[in-house]
Amino acid sequence: MQVRIVAGTANRALAAAVAASLEKVPVVPEVERFPDGELRPAVTGLRGADVYVIQPTGPPVGDNLMELLLLCDACRRSGAARITALVPYFGYARQDRRTRPGEPVGVRVVADALVSAGAERIVVVDPHTVEFEAVCGVPVETLTAIPLLADALRPAPDSVVVAPDLGAVPIAERYAKLLSRPVAVVRKTRLSGASVLAGEVVGDVAGRPVIVVDDMISTGGTIEAAVEAVVAQGAAREIVVTATHGLFTGEAVDRLARLGLRQLVVTDTLAQRDTPRLPLEVCSVAPLLAEAVRRLHRDEHRDDLLIRA
Known part of the structure; x- marks a missing residue:
């Protein structure tokens, strides 16, 4: 056959x-x-x-x-x-x-x-x-694709892996194990399909670079809210974001560009277009x-x- x-x-x-x-x-x-x-x-x-x-x-x-x-x-x-x-x-x-x-x-x-x-x-x-x-x-x-993405990351020393909501905690724990990093969690409330309100941050991020991880980035609302929450808690402005699936719908590119990310890594599960405004790296699955x-x-x-x- x-x-x-x-x-x-x-x-x-x-x-x-x-x-x-x-x-x-x-x-x-x-x-x-x-x-x-x-x-x-x-x-x-x-x-x-x-x-x-x-x-x-x-x-x-x-x-x-x-x-x-x-x-x-x-x-x-x-x-x-x-x-x-x-x-x-x-x-x-x-x-x-x-x-x-x-x-x-x-x-x-x-x-x-x-x-x-x-x-x-x-x-x-x-x-x-x-x-x-x-x-x-x-x-x-x-x-x-998490091992593939973890290999592509260039985390700064003392980085903390951040789950942008409770649902992403298992993902964050897998990255943390591969990267030998601690985990912090942002409590999130979704207001609509494109709007998110971030609450408290559980874990120490003060003065430390962060790696925000999720399974997908759609509108970028969850990532934006998480980054704003950890920065408000004193996290360093060395921010890395990674997700398996990069949909980048709606205002996602604008939102992510405003965050000043150091590195953004996704895979090619979805066809990616050239996005010069973002520090985008695409790993092939x-x-x-x-x-x-x-x-x-x-x-x-x-x-x-x-x-x-």
């Missing part, structure tokens, strides 16, 4: 890099876009193959998600022996629970749709919710994804690639 890498349009550069690491030529589907916005992908030459569809579902989330679903169905109808949805950034992962009556559990809806479309396994990188696998009806491989594909195809252990509590 031959490995085939199918490249969705959301991040074809990443798909090409994964294929190159595996010494494969990526399958590039034809994706027709109708005037009313409908998508119609077409893919051939997959009969009997072990297929990996690479398509992050970042902005525009609806279009990229629909393309992923249609690609999985197209692969199934083309005779693929096995289909794995390799979704480096999984949109809707933040909707993992209801916060008020009448809301959906979006991550479960999307996961079920992927299974219905033909995905027999899902591979994600640092999903927003640690319960991601529990809501999926097929096996899930939750890879982590292509080797990580390629190694995961290689081991999945051979049915080898993957423990060292996965998130562990």
Whole structure:
């Protein structure tokens, strides 16, 4: 059974890099876009193959998600022996629970749709919710880019790893262990999708450089609030920020530029554009994804690639 890498349009550069690491030529589907916005992908030459569809579902989330679903169905109808949805950034992962009556559990809806479309396994990188696998009806491989990002950081002596909210504490603890640094936590209240109010800082940051870590940066509101909170507590103005997924939506670039960051590190789970106003460094997860594909195809252990509590 031959490995085939199918490249969705959301991040074809990443798909090409994964294929190159595996010494494969990526399958590039034809994706027709109708005037009313409908998508119609077409893919051939997959009969009997072990297929990996690479398509992050970042902005525009609806279009990229629909393309992923249609690609999985197209692969199934083309005779693929096995289909794995390799979704480096999984949109809707933040909707993992209801916060008020009448809301959906979006991550479960999307996961079920992927299974219905033909995905027999899902591979994600640092999903927003640690319960991601529990809501999926097929096996899930939750890879982590944290060791890769930690290696790329250049922390100043006496730096403190800062979790910008309580949800990021497990992430901060993993960075702190790799970097041999202490942890501080900012208590956060979200006012809206783009507005955040930071509260007290738990931990000693006075006079010390900080490394603010999270799984994703969307509008930059959480990072901005955390930086302002630690600076108000006397933290040094040597600020490093890192996250696996850099969405940089809305006013994110403006917000982050105002903070005077020394280093900002993300991965290429989402396609990144040139942003000269930010000290942005992009680490590729292509080797990580390629190694995961290689081991999945051979049915080898993957423990060292996965998130562990």
